[in-house]
Amino acid sequence: MSDGRWFDERAAPGVRVLYEAGRVLHHMRTGSHETLFMDNPQFGRMLMLDGVVQVTAADEFIYHEMMSHVPLLAHGSAEHVLIVGGGDCGLAEEVLKHRSVKRLVQVEIDPQIVSLSREHLGSMNAPVFQDPRFILETGDGAEYVATTEHRFDVILIDSTDPGAASLPLFTETFYRYARACLKPRGLLVAQLGVPFLHPMQFSASMKRLAATFPEVSCYLVPVPTYFGGPIALGWASTVLAPGEPGAEQLAERYAAAQLTTRYYTPEVHRAAFALPRYLQDEVAAAIRPDKGPAA
Ligand code: SAM
Numbered sequence: 001m002s003d004g005r006w007f008d009e010r011a012a013p014g015v016r017v018l019y020e021a022g023r024v025l026h027h028m029r030t031g032s033h034e035t036l037f038m039d040n041p042q043f044g045r046m047l048m049l050d051g052v053v054q055v056t057a058a059d060e061f062i063y064h065e066m067m068s069h070v071p072l073l074a075h076g077s078a079e080h081v082l083i084v085g086g087g088d089c090g091l092a093e094e095v096l097k098h099r100s101v102k103r104l105v106q107v108e109i110d111p112q113i114v115s116l117s118r119e120h121l122g123s124m125n126a127p128v129f130q131d132p133r134f135i136l137e138t139g140d141g142a143e144y145v146a147t148t149e150h151r152f153d154v155i156l157i158d159s160t161d162p163g164a165a166s167l168p169l170f171t172e173t174f175y176r177y178a179r180a181c182l183k184p185r186g187l188l189v190a191q192l193g194v195p196f197l198h199p200m201q202f203s204a205s206m207k208r209l210a211a212t213f214p215e216v217s218c219y220l221v222p223v224p225t226y227f228g229g230p231i232a233l234g235w236a237s238t239v240l241a242p243g244e245p246g247a248e249q250l251a252e253r254y255a256a257a258q259l260t261t262r263y264y265t266p267e268v269h270r271a272a273f274a275l276p277r278y279l280q281d282e283v284a285a286a287i288r289p290d291k292g293p294a295a
Pocket of ligand 1: 088
């Protein structure tokens, strides 16, 4: 069934991706975004912000499982977690599956995204709103990390791509404040977009992370509605090297956590850190600017 409308995503200069609307549930201006909730025949319920796909019912599990379980199982005993952005609350749902987590703070700039996602995306977030460990703060994540006295084991930056509201979340200043909010073994994971389509954005973010943290890399996740190749999730820590811990320990932690996952496995976790040559070179250039390929 279709109401005849198609919505396009401007994926990159010269590239548009069209999605058919079976039904439009909400299309309006919220606090910071042009917000669209609709049903698509292939991907089911979906959320677009400012003409960019954020999440769909069909493939959200891939992104949300990999953004949560990779850092939480790598850490091994995370109790205090911060999500910056994450308005659809699908990431919060995965984080709260970890019984080790005592407190999850989510700082979202646009509270209407949360309330509309609660109404329209219940299949991916309903348990979050019954969970006393979930604390929702409204505000700019950049301001929050600069001022909060709380300290976190894991910080997850689930933001929109760089734009008016989210630009501060891609700066070195933000990463420095975020680092200061981490506990001693803490680590940060941030969505850095699709590097094949946006290589400059990716390498700039990697350089800023590498200027702030000693342990930096990224891992790759193929999400069908993030057009143009796998999305990169940046990894930054003062202590934990990317790819740690080893296979055996990871399998033990996964079994002990008793997670039910559809995408994540300990093998996929480790494999996601294997980078193709063109990204290895970018990461090397970010970590050791003198040794990487010419800018
Ligand atoms: N997984 C999605 C993706 O990569 O496309 C992102 C999902 S989530 C909907 C992104 C959220 O980041 C939005 O709800 C947006 O309002 C929020 N956001 C953008 N800038 C922000 C900021 N400076 N502080 C806090 N939240 C912000």
